[in-house]
Amino acid sequence: MALAIVLVLMVVGSVVFHFWSPWWLTPLASNWGAMDDTIMITFWVTGFVFIAVNLFIAYCVVKFRHSPGRKSAYEPENNKLESWLTILTAIGVFVMLAPGLVVYTDFIRVPKDAVIIEAVGQQWQWSYRYPGKDGALGKADNRHVTFENPLGIDPDDPWGEDDVVVVGAPAHIELDQPIKFNLRSKDVLHDFYVPQFRAKMDLVPGLVSYFWMTPTVAGTYEVMCAELCGVGHYNMRSSIVVDKKADYRKWLSKQTTFAQSQGREALGGDPVERGLLLTQQNGCIACHSLDGRSGVGPTWKGMYGSTGTLTDGTTTVADDAYLVESITNPGAKIREGYAPLMAAYPFSEDDLEAILAYFITLSE
Numbered sequence: 001m002a003l004a005i006v007l008v009l010m011v012v013g014s015v016v017f018h019f020w021s022p023w024w025l026t027p028l029a030s031n032w033g034a035m036d037d038t039i040m041i042t043f044w045v046t047g048f049v050f051i052a053v054n055l056f057i058a059y060c061v062v063k064f065r066h067s068p069g070r071k072s073a074y075e076p077e078n079n080k081l082e083s084w085l086t087i088l089t090a091i092g093v094f095v096m097l098a099p100g101l102v103v104y105t106d107f108i109r110v111p112k113d114a115v116i117i118e119a120v121g122q123q124w125q126w127s128y129r130y131p132g133k134d135g136a137l138g139k140a141d142n143r144h145v146t147f148e149n150p151l152g153i154d155p156d157d158p159w160g161e162d163d164v165v166v167v168g169a170p171a172h173i174e175l176d177q178p179i180k181f182n183l184r185s186k187d188v189l190h191d192f193y194v195p196q197f198r199a200k201m202d203l204v205p206g207l208v209s210y211f212w213m214t215p216t217v218a219g220t221y222e223v224m225c226a227e228l229c230g231v232g233h234y235n236m237r238s239s240i241v242v243d244k245k246a247d248y249r250k251w252l253s254k255q256t257t258f259a260q261s262q263g264r265e266a267l268g269g270d271p272v273e274r275g276l277l278l279t280q281q282n283g284c285i286a287c288h289s290l291d292g293r294s295g296v297g298p299t300w301k302g303m304y305g306s307t308g309t310l311t312d313g314t315t316t317v318a319d320d321a322y323l324v325e326s327i328t329n330p331g332a333k334i335r336e337g338y339a340p341l342m343a344a345y346p347f348s349e350d351d352l353e354a355i356l357a358y359f360i361t362l363s364e
Helices: 003-022 032-061 079-108 245-252 271-281 320-328 349-361
Strands: 114-123 125-130 164-167 171-174 179-185 190-194 199-203 210-215 219-225 238-241 307-309 315-319
Touching: 003 032, 003 219, 032 079, 079 199, 079 210, 079 349, 114 171, 125 238, 171 245, 179 190, 238 245, 271 349, 320 349
Parallel strands: 114 179, 171 238
Antiparallel strands: 114 125, 125 164, 179 210, 190 199, 190 219, 219 238, 307 315
């Protein structure tokens, strides 16, 4: 009897929590009403089964509880019951799956007025590319990826010269403007996922996948990788800022185009600015935080001039020589608590000086 009471209370509590839950879906993307409806259909179907099964179990516990003189009835088959269960199960599965086909069709049917933005994943960082004044993205291929061209934009394609490049920084999109996200990976499988938009899609090396959405509420939303992509997977995060039209245009006008990013002069005469851009372009901040948080590698905040313990028990000061060695030969001296995962970066002397100048600003 106690088990039957527990089962009934569990059912009642689940139903009450469903209707009083604060975790209802938020309308942050106008075209995903159908997706929300599909989720609710799944809730109703599975919820009905959950309630029916548990109440039936509670009924059986009471109805067929042990009592003196009662004998079990042997009934190995019940064709009528099995037929009804098969039919009802098939109907339930169809009701849950069929709407998904309609939603997915809408998921990839891009409106003609959608703005194309490319999101590029790499271990473990998100970067973005926007069309310039010509309104079109240039060709890109991973074979063109270099230190100066981290997104692999084809340097011989004139359509790519005015493309806006945002590496290792938050993306911005315009409020109430349909957006088509082209998704590309530089290395392994990734998955572009913005939970509040109910939008996610895999990035497969060698392919360009896509989806579209229309943001309807201004704000900042987190971008995550939803496909295990290595030891730094948990740290592969970015942000999307939904701006009003004027704010979006202002932000976009301040960004660097592909043509401007090419060449040493384009990286800026200020060594600190050059150092910042170099670390962004090469994915350094994907593993090293700038705010003191621990990541795949040590945080850069306050690192310059600090004393740290190495894996062999010795201590060292993070001076110029140590930092240069850690960049060009990262396996030589490993900080305690971190794995030897970093690859060597063959920066030029000028690039290393710029990176060190940037390091110093993080310790001020």
